Amino acid sequence: MNPPVATAFFFYLLAATMIIGGILVITRKNAVHSALALITALLAQAALYLMLYAPFVAGVQIILYAGGIMVLFLFVIMLISIERNMKERQFNKQWLVGIVAAAALGALFVTVYTKTSRGVSLFIEGRMSYGESQNTQMIANLLFDRHAGMYMFAFEIASLLLLVAIIGAVVMAKKRI
Amino acid sequence: MHSIVEYITSYLQSNQTPGAAGNFAWATIYILLVFVGLSIAVICMNWLERKILAHMQVRLGPMRVGPHGLLQPIADALKLLLKEDIIPAEADATVFWIAPFIVVLAAFTVFVVVPFGPTHAITDMNIGILFMLGVSSLAVLGIVTAGWASNSHYPLIGALRSSAQMVSYEVAMGLAVVSAIMMTSANAEGTGTLSMIGIVQAQLEQHEWFLFKYFPLGIVAFAIFAIAMVAETNRAPFDLPEAESELTAGFHTEYSGFRWSLFFLAEYSAMIAVSSIAVTLWMGGWLRPFPNALSGPTWDLVFSLFPGLTFLFLAALCFYSTARMPKHPLFRIQTMGLAGFGVVLALIGLILFWGPARTRIEDIYWFSAKVAGFMYLYIWYRGTFPRYRFDQLMKVGWKVLLPTGLALLILTAIVGMRTEILSMFQEGLR
Numbered sequence: 001m002n003p004p005v006a007t008a009f010f011f012y013l014l015a016a017t018m019i020i021g022g023i024l025v026i027t028r029k030n031a032v033h034s035a036l037a038l039i040t041a042l043l044a045q046a047a048l049y050l051m052l053y054a055p056f057v058a059g060v061q062i063i064l065y066a067g068g069i070m071v072l073f074l075f076v077i078m079l080i081s082i083e084r085n086m087k088e089r090q091f092n093k094q095w096l097v098g099i100v101a102a103a104a105l106g107a108l109f110v111t112v113y114t115k116t117s118r119g120v121s122l123f124i125e126g127r128m129s130y131g132e133s134q135n136t137q138m139i140a141n142l143l144f145d146r147h148a149g150m151y152m153f154a155f156e157i158a159s160l161l162l163l164v165a166i167i168g169a170v171v172m173a174k175k176r177i
Numbered sequence: 178m179h180s181i182v183e184y185i186t187s188y189l190q191s192n193q194t195p196g197a198a199g200n201f202a203w204a205t206i207y208i209l210l211v212f213v214g215l216s217i218a219v220i221c222m223n224w225l226e227r228k229i230l231a232h233m234q235v236r237l238g239p240m241r242v243g244p245h246g247l248l249q250p251i252a253d254a255l256k257l258l259l260k261e262d263i264i265p266a267e268a269d270a271t272v273f274w275i276a277p278f279i280v281v282l283a284a285f286t287v288f289v290v291v292p293f294g295p296t297h298a299i300t301d302m303n304i305g306i307l308f309m310l311g312v313s314s315l316a317v318l319g320i321v322t323a324g325w326a327s328n329s330h331y332p333l334i335g336a337l338r339s340s341a342q343m344v345s346y347e348v349a350m351g352l353a354v355v356s357a358i359m360m361t362s363a364n365a366e367g368t369g370t371l372s373m374i375g376i377v378q379a380q381l382e383q384h385e386w387f388l389f390k391y392f393p394l395g396i397v398a399f400a401i402f403a404i405a406m407v408a409e410t411n412r413a414p415f416d417l418p419e420a421e422s423e424l425t426a427g428f429h430t431e432y433s434g435f436r437w438s439l440f441f442l443a444e445y446s447a448m449i450a451v452s453s454i455a456v457t458l459w460m461g462g463w464l465r466p467f468p469n470a471l472s473g474p475t476w477d478l479v480f481s482l483f484p485g486l487t488f489l490f491l492a493a494l495c496f497y498s499t500a501r502m503p504k505h506p507l508f509r510i511q512t513m514g515l516a517g518f519g520v521v522l523a524l525i526g527l528i529l530f531w532g533p534a535r536t537r538i539e540d541i542y543w544f545s546a547k548v549a550g551f552m553y554l555y556i557w558y559r560g561t562f563p564r565y566r567f568d569q570l571m572k573v574g575w576k577v578l579l580p581t582g583l584a585l586l587i588l589t590a591i592v593g594m595r596t597e598i599l600s601m602f603q604e605g606l607r
Contacts, residue, residue: 039318071318072344074321
């Protein structure tokens with residue numbers, strides 16, 4: 001019998017990494033440092049997906065966010081001049097909105113995970129548990145299976161949206177096409 | 178105490194990878210073995226590259242440090258460790274410090290899933306190949322930050338070139354990999370796999386390396402991957418990020434000493450990593466060559482003698498060179514050292530003929546031999562091809578490899594589904 005990977009220790013370690021990374025993203029004045037902190041947070045998030053026995057989502061998270069999008073992000077930040085940004089004040093003057101949004105999200109989490117007085121939970125009792133080895137196949141079934149595949153259309157619509165964004169970027173960047 | 182021993186020995190009967198068996202002690206041992214083996218491979222590669230390249234250019238290469246320059250990599254490593262470690266005055270010190278570690282971590286972490294044999298892997302992940310591609314794509318982060326943090330023009334240009342190149346070729350590489358993964362699903366159940374061990378086992382069950390499957394689709398996919406992997410590792414003829422005639426040394430111009438050696442280590446282990454992806458996906462991983470034409474217990478025995486014979490051949494080369502060493506007294510220590518090295522190699526070869534060692538080592542041997550073939554190709558490319566211009570590089574990536582990859586993907590899907598498509602047509606006709 002395998003010892004469980006999803007121990008509380010790893011959860012707290014990864015959660016702490018994510019929170020520290022998130023705080024560094026908004027407090028660093030240097031945009032490159034912020035981007036690096038964001039990458040750390042995203043990698044910790046990928047590890048959290050692994051703990052939830054969702055290896056496919058974790059792999060896609062690493063490839064797309066940490067490996068792909070963040071590289072382009074860094075690319076852009078490095079080409080703009082950093083010196084001016086260092087002297088400017090950070091422009092987060094939306095304390096009120098931020099506090100309200102954070103409180104609302106926190107309240108949502110608390111209500112979802114606590115039982116009401118009648119012992120009824122909003123969340124489905126007990127989480128879905130698949131073996132680690134089945135996760136990728138389950139996703140493929142949900143997407144492509146002839147009977148159970150119900151997300152194919154939504155998936156294609158989402159990719160169409162991305163295609164529109166790519167074409168828009170090309171149109172805006174090029175003067176003559 | 179007894180339970181610890183039992184815990185460690187229990188793995189030997191389990192016939193699984195340490196990760197799958199959940200055995201922490203053996204996982205640690207495997208990680209150390211892979212780390213040490215990789216470092217030795219990089220040292221050998223350093224020496225071999227200089228020697229082979231020198232012989233291709235009708236030179237001798239390193240000859241002074243040790244017989245035939247055998248101790249040159251060790252001398253180089255010592256020199257690098259003793260060198261002063263300079264951080265440029267205007268550099269971003271923290272990022273400058275972190276960057277080489279990102280590159281090394283990305284290059285070494287991928288070896289967690291590399292299957293040296295059915296049980297000889299640190300672990301077998303359900304998403305093995307996805308993990309390898311994802312983590313190796315993190316290396317570009319280290320390169321970009323290294324170039325930026327140096328706060329100098331050549332490194333920044335090198336880093337920008339490198340990231341543009343790696344991001345473009347990753348796309349073609351991914352398409353080729355997907356076509357190989359589709360081939361794993363050509364079985365009765367129609368379910369494929371992303372696991373590295375699963376991919377090799379699929380080739381075993383289908384009695385065919387994916388290189389030759391659906392001829393010529395497998396070979397074309399392999400060719401796309403083989404081109405993209407040279408670009409991914411920033412090697413000649415795609416070594417624009419470190420083109421020494423234009424950018425001195427590219428993104429690691431400002432690095433020196435230990436930190437530079439980390440970049441060197443990462444580059445070579447990344448080369449080994451992508452080669453092992455190619456071996457696993459198309460060349461049958463740890464499977465021995467000619468399993469169909471030369472099958473049967475006799476041929477199995479003959480092929481299992483290869484590891485020992487290889488070491489005996491190397492030992493024979495050593496003894497031959499010993500006999501040809503100059504007879505001058507100044508060369509006495511070198512001659513003795515070379516003979517001693519030959520004796521050690523011969524002893525290893527003899528141990529590998531022993532039954533249990535032979536069966537344990539055979540899969541690792543074939544995997545390493547195939548990877549070594551790719552490493553030789555890398556050196557050969559470097560000795561043969563002139564460097565591409567940057568616009569040519571981008572043209573090859575986006576206008577040749579990407580459309581070919583897309584067409585290949587569709588064709589592989591059609592050929593793989595041909596029975597289903599035919600039966601659908603017949604149903605339509607009726």
